[in-house]
Amino acid sequence: MAFFICEDQKQHINLSNHAWAKVENDMHVFFVDSDKKINRSGFFNAVFAHYYEISRATISRRLSESRRHYDKVLGKVVPPLGETERKRLLKVLVDDILDTLLFENKNYPKGQGCKVRLNNDNYEYLTQDSVEDQYYDGSSGAYLKSLFEDYARLPFYRREQVFFQDIMEEVKTAIKEKKRIKLQLRNGKKFYVSPVQFALDPTGSFNYLVGYTDDNLVSFRLSKIYKANIRRSQSGFLSKEKIQEAEKTVYDQGPQFLAGELQDVVVELTDKGIEKYRNQIHLRPECHRIENDRIYYFRCTQLQALFYFFKFGRDVTILSPQDLRDRFVRYYEQALENYRN
Numbered sequence: 001m002a003f004f005i006c007e008d009q010k011q012h013i014n015l016s017n018h019a020w021a022k023v024e025n026d027m028h029v030f031f032v033d034s035d036k037k038i039n040r041s042g043f044f045n046a047v048f049a050h051y052y053e054i055s056r057a058t059i060s061r062r063l064s065e066s067r068r069h070y071d072k073v074l075g076k077v078v079p080p081l082g083e084t085e086r087k088r089l090l091k092v093l094v095d096d097i098l099d100t101l102l103f104e105n106k107n108y109p110k111g112q113g114c115k116v117r118l119n120n121d122n123y124e125y126l127t128q129d130s131v132e133d134q135y136y137d138g139s140s141g142a143y144l145k146s147l148f149e150d151y152a153r154l155p156f157y158r159r160e161q162v163f164f165q166d167i168m169e170e171v172k173t174a175i176k177e178k179k180r181i182k183l184q185l186r187n188g189k190k191f192y193v194s195p196v197q198f199a200l201d202p203t204g205s206f207n208y209l210v211g212y213t214d215d216n217l218v219s220f221r222l223s224k225i226y227k228a229n230i231r232r233s234q235s236g237f238l239s240k241e242k243i244q245e246a247e248k249t250v251y252d253q254g255p256q257f258l259a260g261e262l263q264d265v266v267v268e269l270t271d272k273g274i275e276k277y278r279n280q281i282h283l284r285p286e287c288h289r290i291e292n293d294r295i296y297y298f299r300c301t302q303l304q305a306l307f308y309f310f311k312f313g314r315d316v317t318i319l320s321p322q323d324l325r326d327r328f329v330r331y332y333e334q335a336l337e338n339y340r341n
Contacts, residue, residue, distance in 0.1 A: 003140035019152035057146035194236035208255035273315030
């Protein structure tokens with residue numbers, strides 16, 4: 001038996017304030033339809049389709065995994081357990097997992113509700129194939145609440161991977177088959193790329209696709225990719241040396257700043273600036289030398305230095321290179337002019 005949902009395929013979902021905050025953020029960061037508009041039902045359908053198989057809310061699958069795992073573990077007990085004792089212990093262990101999952105999924109806080117329209121595939125699964133009704137008193141709303149509460153508690157990079165699962169699978173297939181891919185970004189730009197790998201930035205916050213456009217090593221934020229299609233007629237073969245070069249560059253620079261050459265960047269920090277540098281990890285370049293307690297030496301791209309240090313304001317002074325120093329002066333002057341006007 002599966003869930004009963006009205007034929008109009010509309011479903012009421014109630015989420016906690018915490019979950020709504022994550023969902024609303026992700027909708028704006030991850031999802032636009034072909035007209036560049038936010039589509040709440042489209043977002044919910046995409047997340048459900050990509051996540052229900054691995055979510056803790058899908059209790060039947062988690063119990064099956066636990067049963068296989070513990071059955072294998074009990075099979076290693078020496079001396080061997082009798083069949084009756086093995087089944088009894090297996091039931092105790094799996095029932096404990098069930099109690100934990102039921103407690104988790106029935107104790108998420110209430111919040112605000114909305115209606116979404118299920119697409120045909122998700123509607124068919126929930127009303128014909130799902131067996132989760134037995135754990136949620138037949139309430140599809142309770143099951144979906146648990147699934148999205150579980151999703152909202154994932155770190156950002158994992159939610160990004162869930163939503164863009166189709167794109168990641170397409171790219172991984174291209175890597176395996178050594179084919180090029182055609183990328184269309186959300187800003188409309190298109191690129192033909194020989195993909196190397198997906199990589200996280202040094203803070204583990206965002207996913208990047210790393211690859212080559214001809215001989216240029218490039219990276220793309222996963223959430224900026226609108227479409228990815230394998231070009232089966234175009235080889236994406238990369239030599240071992242090219243792949244090693246990409247991996248080393250990602251390790252040295254991080255995937256988010258592959259554009260531009262590494263340069264020596266020297267800055268002077270105030271006491272407040274030093275405190276900011278120690279506490280603000282995201283995008284932070286690695287310092288390789290400090291002089292007089294406040295002169296910091298870096299080897300990074302200008303783009304990374306700009307993104308990281310611009311928010312320091314008066315607590316940083318770019319000493320070199322001169323063209324980066326000039327960019328800071330120009331941007332600060334333009335900002336000041338906005339306020340004066």
